[in-house]
Amino acid sequence: MSTSPPSVQFDTIGSWEADNVSAGQVERALSDLRGHEERAAVRTSVLTLVIVVGSKEEADEQLDVVRHLGARHPSRTLVLVLEDEGQGESHLDASVAVCVVDRGGRQVAVEEVVIDVRGQARFHLDSLVLPFTLPDLPVAVWLPTRILDRGDPLLEAANRVVVDTRVVGYKPDALSRLSSISHRVAVTDLSWWRLKPWRNLLAGLFEGHLYRPFLRDVHHLEVTGHAGPRHLFAGWVMSRLDLPRSVVHLGDAEHLSAKLVATDEGRRGRFEVERKGDERVIDASVEIDDGPSFQQKVHIGEAWQSRALADALAHMGHNQTYEAALEAALGLLR
């Protein structure tokens, strides 16, 4: 999976780093950097983004994703690096950078704070996040490779948690933990956004009075793809159409495809969205007995992580459709 689109002009206009520091020192350093650099003063942030990662390499990787995001969702980014198991005394090493992203001649200042958290502090991440939140703006916590427990104090500081079932979906309890978190805070799943073209296309096949009636009698739904996304997709169709578990069939495949068979007034209709190969094209097709039969090809764009994240962050509230899909997906695992 490609993580970043090409070419975003990104300049670091000021930076600071120190070991064994307090959150207050980091805050002051950030404030000083902004105060001494005219370009940094012009800030149009729309959120505070917190990323929880397990290593410095992962921190660099995700910061690169966020830099591409900067032009669409200018933000203050706080990366919390959790490399140890939380034994011993708290210890923070930090680096701060103020950067300017250029897009189409418009410059946007963004701030990056990376804190290497060691010792007991890893169990109190909310106390590290709250001093850095921008006033009156939402806080999104992005967990690229993990899912927090429902009781994790970090959730206190979050308006939204961003996860990716494509990455964690293979873990047996991932969806149930996610469901549990979603009762406490709004959850955005990058997989849900990557599945959007498939969701749009399948929905589009039922636009209009000729096709809509088929949704009343669906007797076969087949979804193939990776664990996680395929469950989510099938869960979405099940929850929207109130389908029983017995009509749903899942299978493993590299790319997601879905086939739905339904009947209206004795006529059988086959509705399919399928990605056949590595080319980023989906075929959507309809075949109705004694009726129209046609196909449409749709380009799905690159699967850049920054694009999925940008889409995910454009919606800050609870997404009831997603939450219902998640519950139904859980039913498929039972």
Add this chain to the structure above:
Amino acid sequence: MSFDQSAAGDVNPLADPEDRPAPPAVFVIFGASGDLTSRKLMPAIERLAVRRLLPPGFAVVGVARTEMTDDDFRERMQELVEKGGGGGPEVRHVWESFVGAFRYVAGDYDSADTFDRLKKVLDELDRERGTAENRLYYLATPPSTFPTVIKGLNEHGLSRPTSEQAFARIVIEKPYGHDLQSALELDRIVHEAFDERQVYRIDHYLGKETVQNVLALRFANAIFEPVWNRRYVDHLQITVAESLGVEHRGSFYEQAGALRDIVQNHVMQVLSMTLMEPPVTFDADGIRDEKVKALKAVEVLTPEKVKSQVVRAQYARGWVGGEEVLGYREEEGVSPHSTTETYVAMKLKVDNWRWAGVPVYVRTGKRLPKRVTEVAMQFHRVPHLPFHLKQVEDLEPDALVLRIQPDEGITLRFGAKVPGQAFRVRSVSMDFFYGAAFMEETPDAYERLLLDALMGDATLFIRSDEVQRAWHIVDPLLQSWENDDVALAKYEAGTWGPTEADELMEADGRRWRRP
């Protein structure tokens, strides 16, 4: 947003309400070989397809006089899209599967054979492509052909939906008539074939995000509406300025002029959105009812008032952006004795509770120093300034400016203390740039409006009574000018208009803003 009868059926449970996918339909373009189709319609259709907003059951039928086969038409549309920067290799498959459903009907608009063949093609598409008997007709032809095309559709049974679930809608481009009488006559012809709810009169200005943002700003915020009235507002200034001349549209512009080309439609739309009362509901009739009420409150000028409150002018040779440009009468396709106005400034009165006594100054023109559209609301001065005159000599009245294009956003001008030992107050501007806060890619106006028409959402289209009210306001000016009652002033290209326009403001103790 509201939908007409045909679209209001059951909801697709799989559709995401935010995505607004269009229903299956055939998009029939009259004037398919023309400029509007190439520049606006086809690029908009391509973007909608790439954004997955068009369903598989979607087809395009081009109708025009030019002889072409279906393949020629597909090839031509492909070239247009590529020329416009679309249709790149990454969307090649999309386009190829999409243009398979493109058909072309060559013929004269006054020939029954053209409509017979069109009907046949539409039936075929319904059977083969599942377009569900839904039709969206688009008149991208010269206005003189509108009645012929509408009559042809009517006589061949194409103007009415074939069933209760299907729809037949027609999109009509501006200009809608060239005066009140001709607009009424066109309405009569249209209504013989289509019900008003099937008619979508388009003014692309309404498809602009920032024009819609006027509604968001006014009706989604608590802080602006309380000051949006005569108690706080001294006067309004609406500016629609273009730096371009008539380019290659000289002969068209000779017949239109700034009043018909800009004031009757764009200015009246912006004006009505600025003046309207809060709608009860944010749907097509909720909004359009209030817009019509606002236009009804705008004073219709008497011939005497046209003389004293309206300035018409024409640009002479001058310099714009470091380049010497021709005067209007020297432009290609323009008569050397032309009296067509390229600039209009006017003062309007609004007779209702909210705006009584607040003059609205409107100006529009070609070859002005820059392209800008804005609504500026200038507030009253404070009743008493507790400062020495010297301390506030740089203080202008507060103003709220809605910038519609370019640099869409809002500017609030207010007084602030100048830093230092002395106490001096000066005007400062607080700027909000729409593009800096929302870096989302915004849909093009035609893209938005075409999708709305397919969805049956008429909110951003102009209703018959709106067009008529706008002509009621504009008609007395046309009549006075025809009688040569108002002198035609001159202004140098690259300036903000003639001195007569400045005098119009100065007579009220005011002056034009410099946008």
